[in-house]
Amino acid sequence: MFEGVTVGELVTLAGGLLAAGFITGILAGVFGVGGGAVIVPVLYELFALMHVPESVRMPLCVGTSLAIIIPTSVRSFNAHKKKGAVDTSILKEWLVPVVVGVVVGSIFARYAPASVFKIVFVIVASVSSIRLLFGKDSWKLGDEMPSKFIMKTYGLLIGVLSALMGIGGGQLSNLFMTFYGRPIHQAVATSSGLGVIISIPATLGYIYAGWPKMDVLPPFSLGYVSLLGVILFIPTSMLAAPIGVNIAHALSKRKLETAFGIFLGLVSLRFLWSLVA
Numbered sequence: 001m002f003e004g005v006t007v008g009e010l011v012t013l014a015g016g017l018l019a020a021g022f023i024t025g026i027l028a029g030v031f032g033v034g035g036g037a038v039i040v041p042v043l044y045e046l047f048a049l050m051h052v053p054e055s056v057r058m059p060l061c062v063g064t065s066l067a068i069i070i071p072t073s074v075r076s077f078n079a080h081k082k083k084g085a086v087d088t089s090i091l092k093e094w095l096v097p098v099v100v101g102v103v104v105g106s107i108f109a110r111y112a113p114a115s116v117f118k119i120v121f122v123i124v125a126s127v128s129s130i131r132l133l134f135g136k137d138s139w140k141l142g143d144e145m146p147s148k149f150i151m152k153t154y155g156l157l158i159g160v161l162s163a164l165m166g167i168g169g170g171q172l173s174n175l176f177m178t179f180y181g182r183p184i185h186q187a188v189a190t191s192s193g194l195g196v197i198i199s200i201p202a203t204l205g206y207i208y209a210g211w212p213k214m215d216v217l218p219p220f221s222l223g224y225v226s227l228l229g230v231i232l233f234i235p236t237s238m239l240a241a242p243i244g245v246n247i248a249h250a251l252s253k254r255k256l257e258t259a260f261g262i263f264l265g266l267v268s269l270r271f272l273w274s275l276v277a
Contacts (some may be wrong), residue, residue: 013188014232016046021236024068027075030188030251030259031051039065039167040121041270050218056210058114060217061167063224066199068233069166071186073195079245084190090177091197092147094155098197101159107203109164109224110212118271120164125268128175132261135178143181158194163202173259184256188248239258 008236020042027038027132029103043061052060080086097200109117145151203225210217210224220228 009174012046012049015260016042017229017232019042020046021068021233022240024233025072025237025240026244026247027263029079029241029246030248030256038041038267039068039233043226043268044274046229047218047226052218053216054114056114056213056224058205059109059112059210059224060221060226062109062164063115063210064226064229064233064269065166066163066202066206067225069195069199069228070203071234072237072241073192073199074237075241076193076245077196078275079242080192083189083245083249086185086193087182087186088192088193090145090151090190091193093151094158094194095197097155098154098159098162098194101161102110102155102163102198102202103159103205104156105160105163106202106209108160109206112164112211115275117164117166118275120161122268122275124161124165124172125264125271128172129177129261129265129268131178132257133265140181141179145177145180145182154257159198159269162198163205184260185249190258226277 020038024038024042040058043064044057047057047060077086101130111199144160149170154176158176159166172186173191174184177190178184182190185253207223209223214221214223215225251259
């Protein structure tokens with residue numbers, strides 16, 4: 001199936017992965033996300049050059065994204081933590097339910113059609129974008145974080161959706177924390193730690209989920225994880241992550257919210273188009 005891939009297409013794939021890795025690293029630092037909302041659509045287009053079947057292309061993108069997020073999230077989290085902006089109490093509250101949610105989402109990924117992954121992307125990115133671009137300070141659910149039950153329930157939801165989207169949970173936790181009155185800079189910093197919690201078990205889950213499909217996956221794949229994508233993405237994304245952190249702390253609250261909202265809106269439109277086209 002992959003004999004038709006030319007040297008030129010492989011060079012284009014490699015160059016695209018390196019460039020996208022650098023952009024992803026900056027976005028991971030700026031927005032406190034692992035970069036999955038960028039990685040997944042980029043990989044989707046690049047894997048098309050390798051003639052990866054549509055039936056496995058989307059989960060392959062998601063699984064590869066989750067693997068790439070591991071070092072990027074670690075580096076972004078450490079940089080934010082040094083600036084004292086991370087609320088570790090929230091991360092401890094979410095630890096167990098998020099991991100449980102990731103396991104559930106990874107198992108579901110083994111059987112879900114490609115359209116499910118895209119639909120989740122569109123819904124979550126759209127809601128987050130609207131909140132950031134048009135939301136007002138009065139759009140709150142409270143001034144303090146909610147009860148432990150609500151925290152754990154939302155943590156479970158973050159885990160499931162993150163596993164299906166190939167993200168580190170940044171969009172979801174940012175949305176939740178800002179609805180409860182937390183400053184955007186603190187929400188971004190804390191969300192970077194969530195990426196570490198999500199990406200490791202989710203990557204293992206996607207290796208498991210894609211194992212039965214090895215006969216139709218491209219070379220250098222381990223289940224639904226492209227080792228080629230991981231190897232080329234990680235160096236440039238890790239190099240660029242601290243740059244993004246410095247940008248984030250230099251921006252005003254409103255500028256950071258606007259930039260994040262526009263970014264998520266574009267991601268939502270991209271996948272909506274792929275669903276209807």
